[in-house]
Amino acid sequence: xxxxxxxxxxxxxxxxxxxxxxxxxxxxxxxxxxxxxxxxxxxxxxxxxxxxxxxxxxxxxxxxxxxxxxxxxxxxxxxxxxxxxxxxxxxxxxxxxxxxxxxxxxxxxxxxxxxxxxxxxxxxxxxxxxxxxxxxxxxxxxxxxxxxxxxxxxxxxxxxxxxxxxxxxxxxxxxxxxxxxxxxxxxxxxxxxxxxxxxxxxxxxxxxxxxxxxxxxxxxxxxxxxxxxxxxxxxxxxxxxxxxxxxxxxxxxxxxxxxxxxxxxxxxxxxxxxxxxxxxxxxxxxxxxxxxxxxxxxxxxxxxxxxx
Amino acid sequence: xxxxxxxxxxxxxxxxxxxxxxxxxxxxxxxxxxxxxxxxxxxxxxxxxxxxxxxxxxxxxxxxxxxxxxxxxxxxxxxxxxxxxxxxxxxxxxxxxxxxxxxxxxxxxxxxxxxxxxxxxxxxxxxxxxxxxxxxxxxxxxxxxxxxxxxxxxxxxxxxxxxxxxxxxxxxxxxxxxxxxxxxxxxxxxxxxxxxxxxxxxxxxxxxxxxxxxxxxxxxxxxxxxxxxxxxxxxxxxxxxxxxxxxxxxxxxxxxxxxxxxxxxxxxxxxxxxxxxxxxxxxxxxxxxxxxxxxxxxxxxxxxxxxxxxxxxxxxxxxxxx
Numbered sequence: 001x002x003x004x005x006x007x008x009x010x011x012x013x014x015x016x017x018x019x020x021x022x023x024x025x026x027x028x029x030x031x032x033x034x035x036x037x038x039x040x041x042x043x044x045x046x047x048x049x050x051x052x053x054x055x056x057x058x059x060x061x062x063x064x065x066x067x068x069x070x071x072x073x074x075x076x077x078x079x080x081x082x083x084x085x086x087x088x089x090x091x092x093x094x095x096x097x098x099x100x101x102x103x104x105x106x107x108x109x110x111x112x113x114x115x116x117x118x119x120x121x122x123x124x125x126x127x128x129x130x131x132x133x134x135x136x137x138x139x140x141x142x143x144x145x146x147x148x149x150x151x152x153x154x155x156x157x158x159x160x161x162x163x164x165x166x167x168x169x170x171x172x173x174x175x176x177x178x179x180x181x182x183x184x185x186x187x188x189x190x191x192x193x194x195x196x197x198x199x200x201x202x203x204x205x206x207x208x209x210x211x212x213x214x215x216x217x218x219x220x221x222x223x224x225x226x227x228x229x230x231x232x233x234x235x236x237x238x239x240x241x242x243x244x245x246x247x248x249x250x251x252x253x254x255x256x257x258x259x260x261x262x263x264x265x266x267x268x269x270x271x272x273x274x275x276x277x278x279x280x281x282x283x284x285x286x287x288x289x290x291x292x293x294x295x296x297x298x299x300x301x302x303x304x305x306x307x308x
Numbered sequence: 309x310x311x312x313x314x315x316x317x318x319x320x321x322x323x324x325x326x327x328x329x330x331x332x333x334x335x336x337x338x339x340x341x342x343x344x345x346x347x348x349x350x351x352x353x354x355x356x357x358x359x360x361x362x363x364x365x366x367x368x369x370x371x372x373x374x375x376x377x378x379x380x381x382x383x384x385x386x387x388x389x390x391x392x393x394x395x396x397x398x399x400x401x402x403x404x405x406x407x408x409x410x411x412x413x414x415x416x417x418x419x420x421x422x423x424x425x426x427x428x429x430x431x432x433x434x435x436x437x438x439x440x441x442x443x444x445x446x447x448x449x450x451x452x453x454x455x456x457x458x459x460x461x462x463x464x465x466x467x468x469x470x471x472x473x474x475x476x477x478x479x480x481x482x483x484x485x486x487x488x489x490x491x492x493x494x495x496x497x498x499x500x501x502x503x504x505x506x507x508x509x510x511x512x513x514x515x516x517x518x519x520x521x522x523x524x525x526x527x528x529x530x531x532x533x534x535x536x537x538x539x540x541x542x543x544x545x546x547x548x549x550x551x552x553x554x555x556x557x558x559x560x561x562x563x564x565x566x567x568x569x570x571x572x573x574x575x576x577x578x579x580x581x582x583x584x585x586x587x588x589x590x591x592x593x594x595x596x597x598x599x600x601x602x603x604x605x606x607x608x609x610x611x612x613x614x615x616x617x618x619x620x621x622x623x624x625x626x627x628x629x630x
Binding site for chain 2: 011014015018019022023026027137138140141142143144145146149150152153157158242243245246249250253254264265268269273276277280283284287288291
């Protein structure tokens with residue numbers, strides 16, 4: 001286990017530097033004149049130029065500048081948005097809503113995926129199985145830019161079942177429709193993985209043994225099969241976080257939810273470069289950390305993975 | 309499956325070394341031989357399966373209509389998508405404008421039909437770029453192995469370590485900085501530069517499993533050089549899964565173009581795109597739903613068509629499912 005943890009940590013460090021380097025290089029390398037861009041239309045005097053160059057380390061080499069950026073990221077200094085607000089405090093305001101939205105989406109998606117996946121695996125080739133296979137295909141093909149505005153239009157505006165937009169401190173009721181939209185992004189893959197892993201496990205020897213011992217079908221599936229089948233589903237959560245983050249940018253923009261994605265959405269629209277880079281960097285780090293945790297959890301649950 | 313058993317003979321006789329050409333049982337007409345008794349390739353076999361698949365024909369029909377729409381939009385509508393009259397703002401359907409008019413008084417049907425071109429061009433070109441990068445990296449990592457494989461695999465891990473849309477936002481923002489461009493090139497490059505990872509991984513593992521087959525060892529013993537081994541023996545036998553991934557990627561890239569355009573970092577400056585249309589119609593959804601609904605339906609149908617096509621082809625090419 002120790003060797004696995006060390007290897008996985010080294011891999012994560014490598015990915016962290018690779019990813020942040022790519023983001024930084026793309027955003028700040030060979031800009032025409034960042035100082036003029038900062039000043040806008042106003043002319044800059046030479047002394048202002050010197051002061052700003054000093055302040056933003058513009059005379060240093062690219063690698064040194066990259067180092068300042070990484071140091072800022074690691075010490076919690078994420079920079080300032082063009083509106084003058086520190087990105088750290090914007091994030092602190094935005095996180096709680098996004099976490100609530102994402103958790104709600106994960107819970108809904110997991111509940112639907114696991115129950116439907118188990119059902120269609122038990123009756124493979126049946127009506128329910130064929131219907132879910134077709135449905136997952138359609139859901140997989142629906143891009144978030146189609147799903148979110150249409151769901152808002154149909155269920156929020158025309159039918160009026162759910163609130164169409166959220167207010168400043170979004171309540172769970174207001175987050176329900178966006179969470180359903182977000183959940184559909186991940187439900188299809190989760191369902192397919194649950195289905196195939198339950199179907200695989202149903203043919204395993206230990207299931208035959210359990211049946212031969214005279215255990216009820218409920219107990220065989222609910223305890224023996226399910227416990228072993230959910231392990232691969234857990235690894236999906238790591239990947240899903242990335243999908244949900246991307247989905248949250250559009251979903252929060254559409255439903256007006258004041259979370260991380262909404263800030264990023266607005267930052268892109270208002271061309272707020274520092275805000276976009278700050279938020280993207282942090283989301284990438286969160287993604288890496290979540291994936292690390294999920295992988296470690298996976299190694300705890302399934303010992304085979306450690307000996308790869 | 310008898311046709312999957314590789315024979316050394318077919319590999320060195322100067323023909324493409326596809327294992328599908330191996331001879332099978334003689335009795336009757338074996339499944340892998342056509343009426344003339346000529347050996348049928350894996351692709352031919354897959355085609356026979358595909359011909360019977362309803363999903364394949366539905367998807368292929370949809371794709372054909374969309375391609376026609378992208379190539380000759382004037383076949384579908386005689387209206388000019390850029391001719392907008394504010395007097396017609398949110399007007400209902402009339403004449404050739406089946407879907408009514410949007411908030412600027414543009415014909416929604418004409419705009420939706422003309423939007424197909426941007427999606428297809430960006431999607432196809434982005435997928436080709438991604439395919440090129442994925443092919444080279446996957447083939448190099450899988451065929452060379454050793455340190456090159458280690459370096460390239462770590463590189464793939466790093467690119468995969470960044471969620472697609474986050475990376476795309478940074479990259480597309482950087483590439484669309486030029487205010488005069490319409491963003492087609494920028495979005496194409498963004499999708500191409502970020503989408504190759506899965507294709508490369510699939511290619512790498514297919515190459516590794518093909519490389520270790522007996523017929524490759526036999527060809528090597530008969531003196532075939534690395535270039536010949538790669539192009540005549542390994543590549544033809546490992547390209548199948550790669551092509552399937554690319555078909556699926558096409559659907560993903562079309563959705564990606566719409567998402568980036570929706571966010572305002574994709575196509576711009578008067579470009580006609582479903583993503584832009586959805587973004588523009590969103591705030592007016594209460595007043596008029598049609599300008600939001602129809603581009604969404606066309607976009608979803610296009611993505612679905614390509615994903616269904618990829619699914620059907622994968623099922624046909626995957627002998628384990630037969």
